[in-house]
Amino acid sequence: MTVAEPSLPVQASFDELGTPLREVTFCVVDLETTGGSPQQAAITEIGAVKVRAGEVLGEFQTLVNPGSAIPPFIAVLTGITDSMVSSAPPLGAALPAFLEFAHGCVLVAHNAPFDVGFLRAAAQEHGRPWPSFEVLDTARLARRVLTRDDAPNCKLATLARFFRSGTVPQHRALGDARATVDVLHGLFERLGPLGVHSLQELAAFSSRVTPAQRRKRHLADQLPHAPGVYVFTDDRGRVLYVGKSKDLRTRVRTYFTASETRSRMGEMVSLAAKVTGIECATPLEAEVRELRLIAVHKPRYNRRSRFPERATWLKVTVEPFPRLSLVREVKADAATYLGPFGSRRVAERAVAAIHEAFPIRQCTQRLARTPRSGSACALAEMDRCVAPCVGAVDVQTYATHVDAIRHAVAADPTPVIEAATRRIGRLVVESRFEEASVHRDRMAAFVRAAARFQRMSALARCPELVAAKRTEEGGWEAHVVRYGRLAAAGVVPRSTPARAGVDEIVTTAETVEPPPPPTPAATAEETERILAWLEQPGVRLVELAGEWSCPVGGAQAHTEWLDTAYAARDDVVPCQDRRRLRPTHRPAR
Structure with a gap:
């Protein structure tokens, strides 16, 4: 009888503890869409790159016919127009081709919930089972690996520059997918020294x-x-x-x-x-x-x-022929203000949008009622200024343009929107997408600032507002707001009479002096937080001194479609290469 020798224990190598990253096939995908939600928007382009061990195995690219017109603002956002997708396959034909390309891969995307959400919804809509892909989000991974000293944010364009990608993201699906591949490899280089060498270790990295x-x-x-x-x-x-x-x-x-x-x-x-x-x-x-x-x-x-004092305000100056000026401080000088803006750059965009709609002067010198001699500037020759400097318009006629600006700021931004929309429409027809995006951003800066300003200034005008909301325990949480500033907060227990409890909270409220209109007696962000609470379901007004109202046709009514246009991506660069593209599935050379 032969006795077998006992087998010796074998130490598994590090790579054998999981699937080494060099053996994993990744499919890096990027989509272009007509909006930010699969329920309200459609896919217009799919681009993907298949890689393993640092080598590109193949690429996939197709435009997709969304089955409906692409809104002009989305065309500016993505650089994809109706004519480009008119002969493209519908999603029902493009999706199976992509799923076949990505079969057996780990799916990778930058901001993966966006792209994967659209793909998953598309599969459900067309009655196709969604494959059990493992999904890797390079944006989320970057936030775990990089510090703010490495990169100020984790946007694809920022990371592509940081990792010196050979492809500049230009908001087209295949190009952005190629840039994401470079970002993925750059992140893997950072993870190696941290002991992440396998797919399983990569999945567990966030738990460290x-x-x-x-x-x-x-x-x-x-x-x-x-x-x-x-x-x-x-x-x-x-x-x-x-x-x-x-x-x-x-x-x-x-x-x-x-x-x-x-x-x-x-x-x-x-x-x-x-x-x-x-x-x-x-x-x-x-x-x-x-x-x-x-x-x-x-x-x-x-x-x-951290720096609310750095906010910028747009001011309509007080003089015979007013102009627009950017200032840091709101004064009690009866001038019209708009803001605050988070940066001077955004404020300048809003100024440009107003100048597009109203022909007021853009020069900075102070003008007297008596005109000077000489010729008007180039803006007057282009009918973009009524030239008060040379007496082409009197104070009363000029004031009608200024009053229209004040009305657009305080009540109805329609003239600014219509002027920008006309300009954008002409530029889109001429395929001048970069210029169109400039005017889109100017209009958006004005509309969003006006919406914010109208909501805040309405609350800032109220000497006192007392509101309450039921707590889960059956009591009331109450807040006292004076001139847009939180002056007191408290909870009235269920056992205490509600009115008596609220009155006690009011008596302890901070005394708030009225600020220079139209600013609140707090930072803009604090007033916005208060407004968000007041607008919650179940909040009841207890007392109101003064009037709290916003215009029915105000700027807030125009922000929803702007949000849709910007939902897909932030800070994008319109496409430079607008050649008609066909679906391709080609191996790398």
Whole structure:
């Protein structure tokens, strides 16, 4: 009888613990669509690149006939027109070809929920089963791998520049897919030194947390289970980060666990020595306190709301022949203002949109009622200025144009929209998409600013507004708002008479002095947060001093279609190559 020798244990190599990334076939896909939602928009182009071990195995590209007219604004956004897709296959024919191309691959996309959402909805619409693809989102992966010192944001164009992609994203499906391939490989190079070599390790990468982060979990122990604001500080007492939550202890604990995937937050936690909690009566009070603390301390790791004082306002000057001016401060000078704008660049776009619609002067010198001698400027010769400088128009006639601007700002932006739309339509017909996108952005800047301004100024005019909403426990959460500023917040328990409880909260409210109209007595962001709460279902007005109203035909009524036009992508570059494309499925050379 022969006795077999016991087998010796074998140490598996690192790569054998999962499928090595070099052996995985990735299908990198990008779509162009007529909007941002599969329920309301359609696919107009599919582009994909199949890669494995850094080598391109094949490419797929097809325009898709959406079955309906492409809106002019979408044509500007994507560079794809009705004529380009008229002879293209419908989605029912293009989708099976793509699914065959992507069979057996890991699907990759930049902002994958957008592209995969459209593809999944298309498969359901055409009665095709959706394959069980593993999906990788390069935007999400980049947010875990890169710090803000590496790249200011994780947009495809930004990452393509950072990783020195050989393809510049130009908002066409195949080109953007090629750029995404370069971004994917660049991210893999960053992940290698971190020990990520297999598909399984890549999937688990988001769950990693350093031992140093875990050791600081005790910083959350003293915080209550209540709504409020939390403040991270370092060992010298400097504020690193300010946040808010409906449950302080639960939220702060996530910074020391696998739930926190942002690399910059890991960096912040490594510097943190203390977390202070500030309890608030209501979630809205927590939001407002967070904004105010960020504005005061300007923490390094807060990206937003740090510099409200840098906002820009558009002003219609007070003089015989008014003009448009960009200013930092609103004064009590009876002038018309529009804003605030987050940047001067956006404000300049709004100014350009107004000048497109109204022929007021664009020169900066102060004009007297008596005209000077000489000839008018080039703008007057192009009928874009009524030339008050040379006496071509009197003060009263010029004032009609200025009054129209004031009405567009305060009530109805239709003249600005119509002027921009006419210009965009002519440029689209001539295939001058870049110029059309400039005018689109100008119009959008004005309409969005006017919508924001009309909503905020309406609330800013109210000396006092008291509103309440039922809590889950049956009581009431109440807020006192004075001139657009949160003056008090509190909760009336179920056992307390509602009116008496609300009156007690009102008596404790902060005294707020009226600000220069039309600005609120708070930052624009605080007033917007208050408006968002007031517009929730179930909120009841208890008291109102003054009038709170917005124009029926105001700018807010025009923002929905603008949001649809911009939903697909932000900051895109219109396509330069508008050749008619056919579906292709070709191996790489």
